[in-house]
Amino acid sequence: MTTSQERSVPKPVFTDAEAGAKVFPDSDRRLYNYFTPAKRKQSHYEDVTVEVQPDPRHYLSQGWLYGFSDGRGGYPLDWTVLKAWGSDRPEPERFPGSGGKGYDWPATGWHEFRDPNEEWELTFYRYNSNVVRQLNQNIDNARQSKAFEQWNRNWVRFVERNLGAWMHVDHGLGLYLYANAQRRAPTNMHNNAISVNSMHRIRAAQDLALYNLTLTEEIPDFDGSAHLEVWKSDPAWQGVREVAEQLTAIDDWCEAIFASNVVFEPLVGELFRSQLVQHAAPRNGDFVTPTVVGAAEHDFAERDLRYTRAMFELLTDDREFADHNKQILNQWLSTWTDRAITAARTLQPIWSQPDNKPPRFEDGLDAVKNRFAALVTELHLDVPKELAQ
């Protein structure tokens, strides 16, 4: 006769530890209560984002515990020259018997920012998975239907050279501007939105690189490495390259996001993607590339711009520092518009490369200038005179 030894497993126990099983103080207080929601009810996004990154101005009673070699810890407010209300108030002083209370929530205007896209991990992975799935399907369908055979010869050259060159912009900014900037902002709401922006850029760069790989496999004379030389030394691209590198060299995190999302993207990114590639491609037999480029365009020109607008609107409407911020933002507008327009004009020769021409460069530039001017005006800033170049 065989005997089986009883396995050692934890025994389920009925504990009745469900919500509502008893009534006692706090028994029905089932909302996070340490912040004030932006709207009437707190959102799921706020619950998982707000206040994860602390601030000694309200609850961090013992202060930051680890500092850089200069003794400063956490997220110093002067990592940008822009200010939100309350920025100039000193951190609450602590000493024996001081207690631990800081200023009332939110202590500074920085904590009022909410990402209108309400991005957190659930929304982020759903959205980006959908994008990459759709792109895969588009490209696979094109491959199966021999769509790439419809491309005329010069369009093949155009894509291998110019679309290829743009992937470097997305990659460089994604890593060295956005991923870098998400260490710098004083709240979790800012930094998470910037992280998401960073991944949009890195994904867009990889989308273009992998599309390039498919084209190398599908189009017999497609030179998958042509983009390297174009990015490195084609004179038409050196203006874009110089500004892209200059953007990654910005120290001030607000300037980095502003210069990239408010100036460079609308004036150069949209010009290249929407006014050139999207318009030229169908005329040259290509219905696939606009879907790849369009995914990135939606990210940068809609989603990422949406959080950027909310972020800077707060600063230009700030109850204490609106004028201070507007003055600096107008200076940045002036500086970066000049650089962006110069880069855009340097890129002009590629408009003549496709056999079937896109709308005129000047028309495209006018279109993006108009959108840019509207954006700047919405932010209560001055349309810079450099736009007239």
Next chain:
Amino acid sequence: MSRQSVAKAHQKIQELSWEPQYHEPVSQYGTDYTFRKAQKKDPLKQVLRSYFPMEEEKDHRVYGAQDGAIRGNMFRQVQERWLEWQKLFLSIIPLPEISAARAMPLLFRTVPNPELHNGQAIQMIDEVRHSTIQQNLKRLYMTNYIDPAGFNNSLRNFQSDYCGTIGRQFAEGFITGDAITAASIYLTIVAETAFTNTLFVAMPAEAAANGDYLLPTVFHSVQSDESRHISNGYATLLMALSDESNHQLLERDLRYAWWNNHRVVDAAIGTFIEYGTKDRRKDRESYAEMWRRWIYDDYYRSYLLPLEKYGLVIPHDLIEEAWNQIWNKGYVHEVAQFFATGWLANYWRIDPMTDEDFEWFEFKYPGWYDKYGKWWENYNRLSMPNGHHPIVAENVDYVYPHRCWTCMVPCLVREDMVMDEVDGQVRTYCSEPCHWTDATAFRPTYQGRETPNMGQLIGHREWETLYHGWNWADVVSDMGFVRDDGKTLVAQPHLNLDPKKMWTLDHLRRMGPVQSPNVLLNEMTPEQRQAFHADYIKQGPAGRPAPADA
């Protein structure tokens, strides 16, 4: 993923990086390490086209399980003893996670290998995933568990509380100071490679034994990302090792990072696993057994030791001493006893130990009852308000400890306490390695070598200082650890939710004022301090006063 293989796709995306020609990216973080450009391969080999759907699928499983748990009334079977400690754990952990995201750019300019930057960017967004998925789990507990207090004011609590401050090192250590010390050695080489095993694997297993299968669902999903991050750290470590001049700093940083992680993580997770469980099967692993398996064998013997041949100086002595602390010096038991002593300054309820618990402890840690049994009997006796004070103000043979200036866990293994004047202040340290961390390692010179990028220990590192001379009721009010009737404490030294059995501010009002051990120490004459130190190191175990005849 399309028909392109991941390897081929990954090879292709290496074409994306370029050498700057007109402007260098901004350099905002310094290091005293030196790196030569080297073609180290990105160990993650992750391409976003496959990464996003993979994470989405992992999310489907997590959120599906959460729906199932609610529909299946999981909270009818959850042990309150366990869930209460999650009020502490889940208030701490989202910050280390998001800090790991923030740490990644510290490596961009300091580790000159663009291929590794790709892996670091993916780690960045992984960490955003972890932080928000954990905040969401806490939200689910708050919504569905019987007692939402402590969850509902979680992040305010964490940032005011002395336990939160201990845990916060596990985040701040990632994002400041020397970039390599912080974001590579402390974060990836030690915290992620060694201690996430106990945090995210061992502890969730204990959760399941206490009726909570959502913690393992979320944290195993998190851990499957962590294992990739470990590869990130390994690649950077090998680059650092290839330059002989880094070996001195690597030795310093491994000593600091190992010891600090041990003091902080073993204190918290050891307490949760040993004192937060109702599973007292004799054949379930104790924390010491888990530690031996996950950290000593898996990390130390399998991961660290093989690196010796590349010139890495491994802190064998500190690894053995950490084990000695856990096995012989009762580190976890001392910490749990302290947390329970200071229950009134917390924001969760701590269940008294029962005879069944005593029997298990004695079986797993022979001699436990003689050291700690009597104190826990007193804790039980004093748990309901009945004309007496909370245990911290009663005579139960327990001397309130001094804080360690470095790790901020109190100096609980009394014989190891070190006292020294550093930066013009007399400080106490739980151990010599913590003293060394403050007095020697976190300094602008190290063993005669200039280390201008090394960070500093800053902040008001003794919690009691802030409340020196305050009445306990005012302290708890100031921190906001009070329920919605305006008087009942969030924390309780028992699990009974009958309002008549719960402690209120009125009970605390009768206590004497809080006294800061460090303020008092600095008010002493040098002779008094020497006498204090001589007495302190004779105290214990279990916080007992020094023997009168000693």
